[in-house]
Amino acid sequence: MPDWSYQTIFRPLLFRLPAKLARDFTLQAMGSLSRIPGGSFIIRTMGHMEASPILESKLAGIPLRYPVGLSSGLDPNGTAHKALAQFGLGFIEIGPVTIEEHTSSSIVIQRDSPNEAIIYSDAGINEGLHQMVARLRAKQGHGLPLMLRIKSTPGCTPLQARKELLAMMEALSYYAASFYIETLDANWALADTIAHLQALQQEARMLPTVKPMLLYIPLDYPLEALEQLMELIKLEQAWSGAVIGDTIRTAEGDWTGRAAKPLTLDKVRCVRLYNRSASFSLIASGGIHQPLDALELMDEGADYVQINSGLVYSGPGLPKRINEAVIYEKIRGEEEPLPASFWLNWGWMCFLGIGMIVGGFLAWVIAATVVVLPYDISFLGMEPRILDQANPLVLQFMSHDRVTLAGTMISIGILYYQLARHGLSKGQHWTKIALFTSAAVGFTSFFLFLGHGYFDPLHALVSLLLLPMFILSMRGIKERPSWERPNLVNDRTWRLAQWGQLMMVTLGISLAIGGIVISTVGITQVFVPQDLTYLCMTPTMLNEINERLLPLIAHDRAGFGGALFSDAIAMLTIALWGINQGQRWLWWTFLLGGLPGFIAGLSVHLTIGYTDFIHLLPAYFALMLYVFGLVFLYPYLMKGQKNPRAGLLPNANYPKS
Template sequence: MPDWSYQTIFRPLLFQLPSRLARDFTLRAMGTLSRVPGGSFIIRTMGHMEASPILATKLAGIPLKYPVGLSGGLDPEGIAHQALAQFGFGFIEIGPVTIEAHINNKCPIQRDSTNEAIIYTDASSSEGLAKLMKRLDRNQGHVLPLMLRIKSTPGRTPVEARSELLTMMEALSYYAAGFYIESLDENEVVEATIAHLQAIQLAARELSIVKPMFLYVPVDYPPESLKLLMAELSPGWSGVVVGDMLRTGEGDLTGSVLKPLSIDIVRSIREHRLSASLSIIASGGIHQPLDALELMEAGADYIQLHSGLVFSGPGLPKRINEAIVYEKLQSVEPPPAPSFWMNWGWMCLLGIGMIIGGALAWIIAATSVVLPYDISFLGMLPSVLNEANPLVLQFMSHDRVTLAGTMISIGVIYYQLARYGLRSSLHWTRTALLTSAAVGFSSFFLYLGYGYFDPLHAAAALILFPMFMLSMRRHRELPSWERPNLINDRTWRLAQWGQLMMVTLGFSLAVGGIVISTVGITEVFVPQDLEYLCATPAMLNEINERLLPLIAHDRAGFGGALFSDAIAILTIALWGINQGQRWLWWTFLLGGLPGFVAGLSVHLTIGYTDFVHLLPAYFALILYVFGLIFLYPYLMQGQKDPRHDPTIPEIA
């Protein structure tokens, strides 16, 4: 459920359901997908979150791949943790955890879409220590560090509360990377709170396994009490976690409204903490990458997401990670572009070769149609074939022109990916080129299905394949120096529709390529083809027994090329779209035009205008046009930093 499907399809539908039902349905659907064979691979492929060494840190000695964590309130039962772990999270919070179970699944959850807020009436629910341990004993499906938020039973004395906390720490130390200690009471005297926390910290040192401890501070904890607390907090604590719930008369509220409160409390902690090594984790009001950056500028070292995933979508952690990488790169000099002959130049040459080859093939297909080796294979002159059935050469022209247009499309896309992506060492472009070209070269063997060896295609493959191999030589993959999107404005939301169109186009073309190849190597024709030809396969076989293999060779080859083209379009649409990437919009435009112009024009030229036959092409054209329209503002207009331009609204 990436953002392009969540924002356009799933969120509007889910928000029509009661909040609890929508949450449970979503979590169970993601959890089920992650547990089926290949499910986690599908989730990773849709999001394609690549770990960057720049993001790797250690939180109190705990290695983290990403500085973004998952709040415990989003998935309290861990139903979808295996799926969520693929989204770009570095750690997962579980909690609150109490000794005894306290669950009320019938309490309503209120959702305020206008203000992007959620109100829980059961935020303190806990499945209890025993049940949690049984759950953690099972395979979690991921290896992310678990931060367990523990709290004592309300109404306990300080001694009883410490006893419960220590009991849970002793029991859970095997599973926990660290503990969030939720033990603050705004109604308690600060001095008593400090003494209580010191006693917890000293007692925890005596446990058989000692894990880092983080003080959990409610976002509405009194500022003056917090200042006194931070000034006296024992150095034995590893950090402070700023909560993501605000107590109201209706229940516990989490949402975008908490960001100003979170920023204020983070600044206060940073200013009054005893040790600069005390880590700060903020979790309230983060609904877009800009929110995370502002909290980090205020002093947060790490962040956790809750309501932001509900309103912005599952791509939020990836977007935040990319924004953090960009911020860190501002103090680093970009490396020089690699040599043309290092790798990317070879792929540029391959793309140019495909464009030239496609243009020549188009000219031939639109004029003589067949080449000398085709005539030799048939043992029949075109004039004789034309006398037998004047529609056969036109039909072959239709196959070959569409193949030529697809070849040009592939060439344009490869050139663009190499020139702007591979040259800049963008990690996803190499994967896109590798998978697409591997499919394209492999499809050459489809030509052999009917025993017809095409010397021209063989020669082209022999020339282009070394270029492909040279372009795939390993090189250092670098993060992008291009500014990522920071705000959930109208342009970003419109781009989700554009991305949906292009992803759907890529999938549709891939299905079309598979179907065409399959038909080409089996039945050769679909009913509309035979209706156009006014003939049956048997009748065509009577004209020349080698005619069907020749046509099948064309059809299978075109299907393979279309599938290769689809893979390139799909990978760009899934992984490459980022604000201000003008070259990507031009890649979609220039890469798609040859295919559509070739396919539609040749059908009109030869009079093959059957609506059912052309319906997939019309559908693809609609996706293509609307995808370009919706993506235009996002890709073609560069983004200003809202922090430096107050005229830009944070959320439109």
């Protein structure tokens, strides 16, 4: 459920359901998908979060791949943790856990959509220590560090709270990467609070297994009390860090949402003012609904962020977007490395693309004029004029297959050239995967030509010439982060682009299905009913004209289907992974890469009079997706965005890896 499908389809539908039902349904669906064979691969493919050494860090000695964590309130039972772990998360919070079970006869969740907020009837509901141990004993399905938030019973004395917390730490230490200690009580005297925290830290060191401890600071803990506490106790001398919570207790319930960011900023500033040690980790989790929110909290001293309501309102792509923003913030201001040598790798892919373009133009000219080549005539043992006398529609039908193949070849060539020139040359990981997958499919599809016993020497020669270029283009690629500023805000342009991305992804999937269907038909029954209606003949009648005619036509159809599938893979991977604000070359790639295929396919059908509506309906549908996709993506890709962080120094007050 990437952002392009969540924002456009799933969120409007889910928000029509009661909040709790929508949450449970979504988590159950995601969890079920992650558990089926290949489910995790599908999730990773849809999001394609690239791990980067730039993002790697250690929180109190715990290795983290990403600086973004998942708040416990979003999936309290861990139903979809395996799926969510694929979204670019570095750690997962679990809790709160209390010594005794805390339940409610009526669990209610409300949405405040205009304010992008969620209200839980009681965010402290949990199954208790015993059941939590039993649940954690089961296989988690992922390898992310678990940050267990343990909470003392509200209203208890500091001594009682300490006993509960120590008991929970001892029971849960095997499963916890670290503990979030939720024990601050605004009703305790300041001296009692300080004594309690110091005693807890000392006694925790005596446990059989010692894990890092971070003080959990509720979002609604009075700022004045927090300032007094920070003045009198140096957390950095005894604690591994602190966590700023994301909920506020109100008359309606526990509230969390976008408006929590100012409160979170205040507490981040307060804690960081008195705890500046680099070894003291500060985690912020309230009000993060777009990458800019995370960056602003990090600018004020947060090392990590956790997301809750932001995932509901912004979509599952939020962790990936934050990660990309953090990478950019860490490298901006540095000099961008020069592109790799043209002859090292990417130049060969440019040559391959140019070769496909030139070959496609030549094939188009031939298909629109003589149609068949000498080796085709030799294979048939029949001159074109004789075939034309037997049925003048046969050569026109063959022309229609070959022109569409030629247009597809040109489209592939343009896509390959653009991906190599603007992506592979800069070491972009996703362009390498896109080119490798598409080209591998394209070269493999050569064998489809042999399905009916016809060997195409020209196609074989072209494949032999282009294959070394493909191999050379895949060698020695040094992957690098992008120096292009990513999108930071959930504005109208971004939301419109989600529709554009949906159109292009759907187009890629549709073309892939079309390629598979055409190839399958080509190597099996050769024709669809509309083809035979146009030809006014049956396969048997065609076979009577020349028994080698069907293999020749089948070879054309299978080849076109394979080329279309290869083209679709390139288009689909660009739409899934490449779209980023201000990437003008991507919009031109979509435009120029799609035009030859549509022009060839539609013009040849009109030229030969093959205008059956049902036959052309998939082409009309694809054209509609293509046009709307270009329109919706234009502002996002071509106009870029105003920099909301203009004037800030690169890497200023930024967390270190």
